Amino acid sequence: MNLIFLGAPGAGKGTLAARLSKEYGIPQISTGDIFRAAVKQGSELGRKVQGIMEKGELVPDSLTVELVEERLAQADAQNGYILDGFPRTIAQADALASFQKIDMAINFNTSDEVVIRRLSGRRVCRSCGAIYHVENMPPKFEGKCDKCGGELYTRDDDTIESIKNRLRVYKDQTEPLIEYYRGKGLLRDIDSSTSPEESFSQIKSLLLVGFFGLGE
Numbered sequence: 335m336n337l338i339f340l341g342a343p344g345a346g347k348g349t350l351a352a353r354l355s356k357e358y359g360i361p362q363i364s365t366g367d368i369f370r371a372a373v374k375q376g377s378e379l380g381r382k383v384q385g386i387m388e389k390g391e392l393v394p395d396s397l398t399v400e401l402v403e404e405r406l407a408q409a410d411a412q413n414g415y416i417l418d419g420f421p422r423t424i425a426q427a428d429a430l431a432s433f434q435k436i437d438m439a440i441n442f443n444t445s446d447e448v449v450i451r452r453l454s455g456r457r458v459c460r461s462c463g464a465i466y467h468v469e470n471m472p473p474k475f476e477g478k479c480d481k482c483g484g485e486l487y488t489r490d491d492d493t494i495e496s497i498k499n500r501l502r503v504y505k506d507q508t509e510p511l512i513e514y515y516r517g518k519g520l521l522r523d524i525d526s527s528t529s530p531e532e533s534f535s536q537i538k539s540l541l542l543v544g545f546f547g548l549g550e
């Protein structure tokens with residue numbers, strides 16, 4: 335199954351993609367994670383995207399599309415994948431359609447208030463990338479990852495100015511993809527303002543209906 339997770343920053347795409355990837359054995363492909371890894375390594379790509387990401391702007395389409403095309407050609411993506419944070423513009427969606435067949439785009443619905451609260455309390459593991467929230471999903475020991483013991487940090491783009499800009503950019507450039515995929519009959523909606531468990535069960539129901547013809 336070739337899936338897209340669509341939704342505002344902080345809607346919970348990364349949290350749910352990690353769970354689904356573990357349960358279904360298909361890779362989570364997050365363009366944001368790929369760019370952050372490049373910044374951490376200090377590679378040429380990392381140097382190009384660092385400032386853009388901190389401000390909450392979008393990395394140019396050509397760079398992003400090339401990277402995703404290469405990633406999707408790898409062996410682990412041949413039996414399905416979850417695209418988390420890609421596509422984010424109509425141009426990216428058109429490019430994707432020229433080299434991949436998408437089965438479903440799941441739209442994470444939530445409000446600005448919820449995402450601002452979620453992003454202001456988010457902490458991420460520097461070593462394994464696991465996602466926490468100081469109130470909603472706190473680690474067992476403050477500042478330490480439950481999974482690998484790594485240090486938890488606040489993303490450079492989780493400042494209030496960058497969050498507001500990311501929301502603006504989302505509305506201008508990414509939200510039109512909802513109608514784009516609805517028009518192709520591929521869009522499915524979930525209410526992602528609920529708990530991760532509830533959001534996860536909504537996604538599993540969609541997949542059961544869409545891929546296995548079960549229930550409604």
Ligand code: AP5
Pocket residue numbers: 341342343344345346347348349350364365366367369386387388390391392393394398418419420421422426452453455456457465466467468470471491500526527528529530531533
């Ligand atoms: P990216 O890394 O994709 O960031 P984003 O879209 O802003 O989304 P987030 O990762 O912030 O949110 P999320 O929906 O994954 O939420 P999460 O699960 O972490 O992109 C970063 C940057 O890279 C972009 O700004 C851009 O510069 C660049 N970029 C990336 N892709 C690009 C592209 N295609 N084109 C161009 N540029 C690109 O959850 C958030 C918090 O809420 C966490 O603390 C979590 O614990 C908590 N939480 C999650 N779900 C729940 C729940 N159900 N209940 C309670 N709390 C919850």
Ligand code: MG
Pocket residue numbers: 347348349364366419
């Ligand atoms: Mg994410």
